[in-house]
Amino acid sequence: MSVHERKQREQAERERLIVATARELAEQQGWDAVTTRRLAERIEYSQPVLYSHFRGKREIIGAVALDGAAELAAAARAAASAESDPRARVTALALAYLDFAEQHPAVYDAIFQLDGGLAFAQEDTPEPLKDAFAALLETLGEVAGEGVEPGLFTELFWASLHGIATLTRAGRLPREFAEQRVDLLVERLAVV
Amino acid sequence: MSVHERKQREQAERERLIVATARELAEQQGWDAVTTRRLAERIEYSQPVLYSHFRGKREIIGAVALDGAAELAAAARAAASAESDPRARVTALALAYLDFAEQHPAVYDAIFQLDGGLAFAQEDTPEPLKDAFAALLETLGEVAGEGVEPGLFTELFWASLHGIATLTRAGRLPREFAEQRVDLLVERLAVV
DNA sequence: CTCGGTTGTCTAGCAGTGCTAGACTCCGAC
DNA sequence: GTCGGAGTCTAGCACTGCTAGACAACCGAG
Numbered sequence: 184m185s186v187h188e189r190k191q192r193e194q195a196e197r198e199r200l201i202v203a204t205a206r207e208l209a210e211q212q213g214w215d216a217v218t219t220r221r222l223a224e225r226i227e228y229s230q231p232v233l234y235s236h237f238r239g240k241r242e243i244i245g246a247v248a249l250d251g252a253a254e255l256a257a258a259a260r261a262a263a264s265a266e267s268d269p270r271a272r273v274t275a276l277a278l279a280y281l282d283f284a285e286q287h288p289a290v291y292d293a294i295f296q297l298d299g300g301l302a303f304a305q306e307d308t309p310e311p312l313k314d315a316f317a318a319l320l321e322t323l324g325e326v327a328g329e330g331v332e333p334g335l336f337t338e339l340f341w342a343s344l345h346g347i348a349t350l351t352r353a354g355r356l357p358r359e360f361a362e363q364r365v366d367l368l369v370e371r372l373a374v375v
Numbered sequence: 376m377s378v379h380e381r382k383q384r385e386q387a388e389r390e391r392l393i394v395a396t397a398r399e400l401a402e403q404q405g406w407d408a409v410t411t412r413r414l415a416e417r418i419e420y421s422q423p424v425l426y427s428h429f430r431g432k433r434e435i436i437g438a439v440a441l442d443g444a445a446e447l448a449a450a451a452r453a454a455a456s457a458e459s460d461p462r463a464r465v466t467a468l469a470l471a472y473l474d475f476a477e478q479h480p481a482v483y484d485a486i487f488q489l490d491g492g493l494a495f496a497q498e499d500t501p502e503p504l505k506d507a508f509a510a511l512l513e514t515l516g517e518v519a520g521e522g523v524e525p526g527l528f529t530e531l532f533w534a535s536l537h538g539i540a541t542l543t544r545a546g547r548l549p550r551e552f553a554e555q556r557v558d559l560l561v562e563r564l565a566v567v
Numbered sequence: 568c569t570c571g572g573t574t575g576t577c578t579a580g581c582a583g584t585g586c587t588a589g590a591c592t593c594c595g596a597c
Numbered sequence: 598g599t600c601g602g603a604g605t606c607t608a609g610c611a612c613t614g615c616t617a618g619a620c621a622a623c624c625g626a627g
Contacts, residue, residue, distance in 0.1 A: 190603090190604095218583080218584065218585080219584080219585060219586075220583090220584080220585090228605080228606090229605065229606050229607080230585090230586080230587095230606090231586085231587075231605070231606070231607095232604090232605070232606090233586095234585095234586070234587080235604080235605090239585070239586070240585065240586090295542070295545070295547065296545075302546075303545075303546050303547045303548075304546070304547065304548060304549045331559065335552055335555055335556060335559065336559065338548055338556060339535075339539075339556050339559055339560055341538075341542075342535060342538035342539045342542050342548065342556070343531075343534060343535040343538050343560075344538070345538040345541070345542055346533075346534035346535050346536070346537035346538025346539070346541070347531075347534045347538070349537070349538070349541065350487070350533075350534050350537055353487070353488075353495075354494075354495050354496070355487060355495045355496065356495075356496060356530055356534065357496045360527055363527055364527060364530060364531050364534070367523065367527065367528065367531055368531055368535075371563050371564050371566075372563050372564070374563075382574090382575095410612085410613065410614080411613080411614060411615075412612090412613085412614090420576080420577090421576065421577050421578080422577090422614090422615080422616095423576070423577070423578095423615085423616075423617095424575090424576070424577090425615095426614095426615070426616080427575080427576090431614070431615070432614065432615090
């Protein structure tokens, strides 16, 4: 039995290696550079090995997305917990979110932009994704305002952040005045 | 000379055909299905002909984006002009924007999501893109509120709409309650 | 009305993509 | 020590964007 267990351990180990390498490659050179050949070469196995762990490239992206979602949730909670005033918390959360998107564009894309074959906003949504939303909800729910469903408010606030993040990164929004935009967003949307 | 002119006319005609066909194909089957081979087949020419009009696929996407931006601007102005009350105008604009994104996902992607090799938010930004932003500014500038730069406010509002549009279309946001989200956005962001 | 040259178009091919069938090797169980 | 199966690789498929070079068609000059 222990042989079998060792093999399983090695299997899991290699799976982590694949995901970590894919992420690294994506962050260094963008997702376009993450080809199955290059990925295989980096992990020092042949291409077909990838397919014994994942159904295809899409599932690898999905795996990176799940990892990233957990980190995003942690970053959001860390930023929020550093502030006591509700409004300051929201600002900190927003800045942390945008910072994550800026610092880890490839991971952000894996989560929100690319097709990782993941289900969103459904019962079978993977836990890390649900939890990332929950992390936002914890802080944003407090400033939804009376008569406004916290979930709906969180969705809206999140969508706004997502729009800012993606448009900025794609060069559609000037980086100038980024902070003013966030301030204005918080000032108007958040009800104290 | 007239021979030369005729050739130029035919050239321009065929260029329109390429762009229109690319758009049609993208709207029918998504941009992934828009390959140079398929596109060439549909316009009943061989692949290299595409490259005598455009440097590559990216420029074709860019051309579709410019067409689309003009339409988006027109749709925005049409929606806004149908309302006299500033707040109602903003709501109408927002709904028109989201409706455009929903009805023409491929074109919307060409403008805001894909790389069409276009410059944004710069001096050399193509006119249709500038004009689309101007169309938003016309209506949104009115409700920026005191002491808030209309351009900045428009960018923020637009980013929010963009976030809603993309997250909804990617299945990240439930279509349910879409209208409530817009109402909330307008209610909070727009200052009458 | 013919002929040369330009202009336009096509065929064929390159290097790359995601993915897979089938051969092979190696290792644990008997 | 041998056998069977798990694990891995080589080689290849059908596709991608893009291009070099052969070819044909047509225009203007004589």
